[in-house]
Amino acid sequence: MGTMTLAACGSDDNSASSGIDAANSDATCEGKPNLSGAGSSAQKNAMDQFVATYIAVCQQQGKTVNVAYNPTGSGDGRTQFVASQVDFAGSDSAIKDEQAEEAKNRCVGGEAWNLPLVFGPVALAFNLEGVDDLVLDADTTAKIFNGQITEWNDPAIAALNEGVSLPAERITPIVRSDSSGTTDNFQKYLETAAPESWTSGAGSDFTGGVGEGAKGSAGVAQAVAGGPNSITYVEESFAKQNDLTIAKLDNGNGPVELNETTTGKAIEEAAFVGDGGPGDLTLDLSSIYGNTSAEAYPLMLATYEIVCSAGYDADTSAAVKSFLTSAANEGQEGLAEQGYAPLPDSMREKITASVAAIA
Known part of the structure; x- marks a missing residue:
């Protein structure tokens, strides 16, 4: 997928998020200060915004954090995640089959969860x-x-x-x-x-x-x-x-x-392969593509954050949960201006609940 090329790593420029009120964020900013991710280039601009917002939230709490995200492509991101080279992966498709089985070793008995955090029409x-x-x-x-x-x-x-x-x-x-x-x-x-x-x-x-x-x-x-x-x-x-x-x-x-x-309506009405969490939130994409509502735009691209349900060390788990909580909430503000579809409340709540369920 094409990308609007930006820096390959997390940015310290949080000027766009200077108005964030940390008191209204549920991010704890706890755990290790530096997270790493790699994968989908399609979500790179959204990820830059998530990182800038998270940095701003944590600065207001007196904490210094960063998330380095490298847009190396979905397949490489999944490979690096399975190999424990990054804390999470971004992917245009859900991790599944043999790769999902391999991820169980990386997650020390836990499973890899697919969380659809970034949507693009x-x-x-x-x-x-x-x-x-x-x-x-x-x-x-x-x-x-x-x-x-x-x-x-x-x-x-x-x-x-x-x-x-x-x-x-x-x-x-x-x-x-x-x-x-x-x-x-x-x-x-x-x-x-x-x-x-x-x-x-x-x-x-x-x-x-x-x-x-x-x-x-x-x-x-x-x-x-x-x-x-x-x-x-x-x-x-x-x-x-x-x-x-x-x-x-x-x-x-x-x-x-x-x-x-109309993009929000399509996301809101999307179905899941499983029970809809808390836990894995792999989408049934046919429920988006085949939506016949006059209020839902059906040609949507969903990209996931792939995380361990369990098996992180305590510091990594806390940091992953804190960052993704911020990304799913205040991080969504202004995404439409970049050509993404912000999460409607129903999807945001499901993702937040799944993030909270990470052990």
Whole structure:
């Protein structure tokens, strides 16, 4: 997945969080002063905010802390976590199967828990002269990206955009040329919401067979910005940075605009693979991708913090719990401005309860 590149380690710059009132934080700032994490680059900007906020909270308590997070990629983050090289991992997908079994040794009999702390909406961003309000659905999107729909004035698109003058121009899909969690989530959405039209599968590499490739989220966004009649899938923040227009998604009950309210609704209505905690909170992603509510934006990317349920030494456990408590609460303030979807109360409470249950 693409990332907005920042420093590779936790930052001491807490100016953005100088207004934090430590009296309203449940973070104890106890345990070892320096935590380490590695993994998902998609959550790096959110992690920088979490760290800055946590530093500010603890400074007001008279304590000096830091969290060094290295955005080395989800797979590497999970590997480092299992090998006890970092205290927690960030990952675009839940730790599972053999790797989850290996984590039991690292967690000294405990289990690895997946806590979905950072959500990012994926935009369908386009460049179409004279059109600034476009509606698509999963079926038309699948057909655009697998080559079944090739013209902007195709009847299927026109049916979703009554009264809009669609040009008789050839569509240029722009896709990721590199392996990407964004691509994987986009294709999983199409698999779930348009299974009859998207039959080429999912995965980190694009499988649709059509389109021009560009590297990274910045690359596809810039390609659309400079390419008339083009469309791509990209994290909201990159669409905004490049002043791209974002399509609304029709889930079957009317067009849904991408905004903080509709992304929050999608997160709020997400289901879990298990019982929803306290404990592991691995998401059933089909409950997001397949959401048909007119109030929920379904094209979302979830990234996890992977932690031990037990097995940390006392100082590490206290620090992990303190930091993640802060991140799930006051750390969420202002995330929407960075293109993330802040946690709604229901998800925040589940994550906070799971963090508290770490032994």
